[in-house]
Amino acid sequence: TSLRRTADDQFTSKTRLPEFSLKDKVIVVSGGGRGLGLVQAEALLEAGATVHAIDRLEEPADDFARVARRARDSLGSSLTYHRLDVRDSPALHAAVRAIADRRGRMDGLIAAAGIQQETPALEYTAEDCDRMLGVNVTGVFMTAQAVAQQMVRLGNPGSIVLIGSMSGTVANRGLICPAYNASKAAVLQLGRNLASEWGEHNIRVNTISPGYIVTAMTASLFDRFPERRTTWPQANMLNRLSYPEEYRGAAVFLLSDASSFMTGADLRIDGGHCAW
Numbered sequence: 001t002s003l004r005r006t007a008d009d010q011f012t013s014k015t016r017l018p019e020f021s022l023k024d025k026v027i028v029v030s031g032g033g034r035g036l037g038l039v040q041a042e043a044l045l046e047a048g049a050t051v052h053a054i055d056r057l058e059e060p061a062d063d064f065a066r067v068a069r070r071a072r073d074s075l076g077s078s079l080t081y082h083r084l085d086v087r088d089s090p091a092l093h094a095a096v097r098a099i100a101d102r103r104g105r106m107d108g109l110i111a112a113a114g115i116q117q118e119t120p121a122l123e124y125t126a127e128d129c130d131r132m133l134g135v136n137v138t139g140v141f142m143t144a145q146a147v148a149q150q151m152v153r154l155g156n157p158g159s160i161v162l163i164g165s166m167s168g169t170v171a172n173r174g175l176i177c178p179a180y181n182a183s184k185a186a187v188l189q190l191g192r193n194l195a196s197e198w199g200e201h202n203i204r205v206n207t208i209s210p211g212y213i214v215t216a217m218t219a220s221l222f223d224r225f226p227e228r229r230t231t232w233p234q235a236n237m238l239n240r241l242s243y244p245e246e247y248r249g250a251a252v253f254l255l256s257d258a259s260s261f262m263t264g265a266d267l268r269i270d271g272g273h274c275a276w
């Protein structure tokens with residue numbers, strides 16, 4: 001098989017670690033307009049992928065233009081922006097189908113679009129819950145489905161990565177976001193079940209559970225709760241927060257043949273976070 005050839009050839013090939021290559025692969029990144037999604041998108045571009053970013057921002061972050069320019073001028077690839085809300089399922093499915101038609105293939109997804117809201121549980125409204133679960137669970141599910149449908153239609157094997165959170169398995173003292181944590185627990189179970197159902201189509205599905213990352217999402221929480229700048233780093237074994245760049249390797253690993261026998265798994269990247 002081509003995989004076996006890759007293993008045999010790797011000591012003679014000029015390309016080091018060819019199993020990490022994403023050359024010619026077409027990958028969708030939801031939440032790719034900024035933050036973790038954009039940083040992971042840049043890593044995929046460096047590994048050779050053509051990336052389509054989906055986000056609801058009217059304009060993606062300033063950095064997006066730089067990454068898109070770098071892809072075009074130095075990496076021989078491309079980064080394209082699609083403004084849409086992952087809760088709009090018909091628009092989402094149509095956009096993903098159009099990407100597959102245009103490129104003639106569909107190889108992967110990082111589902112990073114997500115929201116966070118901290119409100120004491122006694123004050124949470126049904127609308128708050130619907131919004132949280134609508135983006136973080138239904139939105140993630142429908143994005144994975146839209147991509148998987150194109151993989152099946154085109155007969156492509158594929159790899160899907162859902163961004164969960166360490167908050168899907170622990171209840172952190174001081175955090176007031178039960179619906180967020182519940183949504184991230186659902187992402188873990190969604191990942192396992194989609195992996196089980198889509199294995200027969202040669203589609204792998206894994207989740208990444210990050211710890212605290214320095215992005216706009218956490219910055220807004222630091223503004224509200226400044227003491228967290230000191231308490232949060234103390235909650236893991238490395239005594240610090242993480243940066244989006246520390247999730248680049250995981251994105252390339254999970255989307256490439258380097259993880260070809262890995263599915264239904266969760267990759268915890270949380271500095272050894274301990275509940276406290």
Ligand code: NDP
Binds near residue numbers: 163214215
């Ligand atoms: P950001 O808020 O910086 O980026 C998330 C992006 O997703 C934003 O551009 C956001 O737009 C977009 N988005 C939100 N809802 C939708 C929607 N309905 N349709 C399309 N796009 C949408 O967050 P991060 O980069 O920090 O987070 C990325 C992922 O990582 C999230 O799933 C988050 O839950 C997860 N995570 C983050 C951690 C952290 O500490 N930052 C820790 C663990 C997990 P908008 O600004 O308009 O909402």
